[in-house]
Each structure stands twice: as structure tokens, then as C-alpha cells.
Amino acid sequence: MKAISIFNNKGGVGKTTLLCNLASYMLKRLGKKRLVIDADPQCNTTTYALDEEQFFNVYYEPTEFTIADVIPPLEDGNGYITQFKGIDS
């Protein structure tokens, strides 16, 4: 597995846009599996990647797995969760 990070100290320079298009290209043109993790409180990647219903379920309903399910067990010293449910988009 390879990890790709897109980093730039400056805000608003296209990091999220590049990430979303790169992930889309990898799936649609290269046929590569990819996992995108949106850890940014702005949730821009989530809004780009999901349709309206999926976004509503993630953002407003606690029925979908989000990064918020990962952090509390780590804070409590219980390690990583063992079940991970991603969202296909």
C-alpha cells in the first residue's frame, strides 16, 4: 500500500481539489483502489466526494462511520477500533 500526502502550509491553494481529483483519477482511469480520509474539520473533501444523501447521513445522522469514531477510543487509551466501515462513492 502506498500513502500519498498533499501538503502546503498556505491555505486555499488547491490541496483538497487536487486530492479529490487525484483519487477520482486513480479509480476511474487507473482502476486503483483508494482510501480517502477526511480529517479536516472543514469537511471539504467529504462534500466533494459524497452525494447529498450520503453527506447528510455522515454529517447530520450518527448512522455512518466517521473519523469521530476513531479519536475517542484513542483518547481513552483503548487503542484503535477493530471495525472500520468506509463509504463507497
Ligand SMILES: Nc1ncnc2c1ncn2[C@@H]1O[C@H](COP(=O)(O)OP(=O)(O)OP(=O)(O)O)[C@@H](O)[C@H]1O
Ligand atoms: N487548478 C485550479 N484552478 C482554479 N481554481 C482552483 C484550482 N484548484 C482549486 N481551485 C479553487 O480554489 C479554491 C481553494 O481550493 P481548495 O479548497 O482545494 O484549497 P485548499 O488548499 O484545500 O484550501 P484549505 O487550505 O482551506 O484547505 C476552491 O474554490 C477551488 O475550487
Ligand SMILES: [Mg+2]
Ligand atoms: Mg482543503
